[in-house]
Amino acid sequence: MPEIRSLEVFYWVAQLNSFRRAAERLNTTQPAVSQRVAALETELGLRLFDRAARSVSLTPKGRELLDYAERMLRLRADMMRAVAAPAALSGLMRLGVSETIVHTWLAKFIERVNSTFPGITLDIVVDVSPNLRDALVVHELDMAFLLGPVSQPNMTNYDLCRYPLAFVVRSDIDLGPEPVPLARLTEMPIITFPKTTRPYLTLRDTLSRAELPAPRIFSNSSLSTIVRMTEDGIGISVIPPVVIPRELATGALRIVRTDVKLPDLAFTASLPLTPDGLIADPVAQLAREIAQA
């Protein structure tokens, strides 16, 4: 009789249409996946996949089985949540995080996860939101804290927090009387996130509306570097001030008062709904609590 583990392997091969990707998803090797699926096929006495050269696809019977496998995995996850001691929930959770989050509440979050679910290992990747989004979609991440909802079937999004963007500059740099007009701001280089990111795009949008000479924009994927460059007086940065409380407190940096409106950065916890997601949802709720505190 098939064990759940076999059905789980089958599920991911079916879901990802690939033995190799399923192996990655399950932290094992591709031959191990091959073998388990083969064993399952023998056990059931039928073929589950059509192995074409460049792709695998489910047979009709395989499609039927997929439904059962999914219910089985869901049932087990429900069971674990319902009866297992929280400390007994173990596993790896691959989490993608925007750097803004790293500089605000990520440490507290990790601490809370570790105390609530001691069995869970967090594997944290820091990257910009678009990359996190892509990784989520192909199941290379189990969850991500990133900008904006990810619109994708089977993806759930929980609002976490909104942080205003601001122009930040070294305190001793004089920009003249405040509120500082946009034209004055753009005389210095602007330092912000990479081209693919939301802050960059909204900034570019704001600037292009005003009919000004295109300013120099330095983009950098490392928030720390942006802060450092700003401290060095290289330019004005456009970042959420919430990530630099210390620099503001010491007076190293200051927020430029201006009438230029930049939309807030809205972060969500986004996660693909999988039937075997044991603690993804509880962890997302935890993130929500912490982000809003």
Added chain:
Amino acid sequence: MPEIRSLEVFYWVAQLNSFRRAAERLNTTQPAVSQRVAALETELGLRLFDRAARSVSLTPKGRELLDYAERMLRLRADMMRAVAAPAALSGLMRLGVSETIVHTWLAKFIERVNSTFPGITLDIVVDVSPNLRDALVVHELDMAFLLGPVSQPNMTNYDLCRYPLAFVVRSDIDLGPEPVPLARLTEMPIITFPKTTRPYLTLRDTLSRAELPAPRIFSNSSLSTIVRMTEDGIGISVIPPVVIPRELATGALRIVRTDVKLPDLAFTASLPLTPDGLIADPVAQLAREIAQA
């Protein structure tokens, strides 16, 4: 994460309130059961059973888990029935059978089971109905073909066939003009099934209604022996004639025409409904088809 096998072991321990009986039911040893349950408890981080000296009982969390375990086993059984090739269904089926069935359609039934479910091993026990009933109740049998429905929670009964009872005697024994009155019948010893069985009891009942001297009754649990004794002219047997077509055809035995009414023997296929019963129901339907043909 717990595998189904562990939940199955847990289920049977909970169901039978005994590690030892669960081991028997699962064809394994008692320490193996102990170990699996202990491992499950460790994995979930909680105690599932209260081990008292003479009995085990579920803890509250255990009771919760039992519900999930049952659903899991049921789901797997459904899955197997739905998608597995019939030949892939393998396992042991412990079947109890009344001897009457042995002498009528059991051979054909076995043949049909073997061709429909080649993977299934039938373990057949022949005994009288009351013993079969008891064995069913304590899960020592997975199914039985026996007299009358077994009224018990979780027990399902399918009507199989009804066979009339008759007085049978050696052909050359003259009992006088027919229909033979009861008083005449009871002048010879009566040979039939053991005291605990329905035929014996109904016969005894019939005899006691008529106010006659108590006849001698030879009871024997072997139908073949009853037939043999009848052929030897030792007495008149009360058996379903359907079991002796050959003796009737050759003229060795004959049915005594009489007005004495004996109720029919009504056979059922009875089986405890267990969530892991893979093919019990299909097999019972098979028996039904054959019994009624």
Added chain:
DNA sequence: AGAGGTTACGGGCAGCGTAAGGATC
């Protein structure tokens, strides 16, 4: 040639059975 799946093979470990231990009636 390279991507992706299968087959072959060796080693580690889970889980089984045997046997001994302990508790309770």
Added chain:
DNA sequence: GATCCTTACGCTGCCCGTAACCTCT
């Protein structure tokens, strides 16, 4: 002492990972 569960221990067999092989583009 008998019953029933647990613990100890050696062993088997499953399953995994490495590596070689096959096949199609």
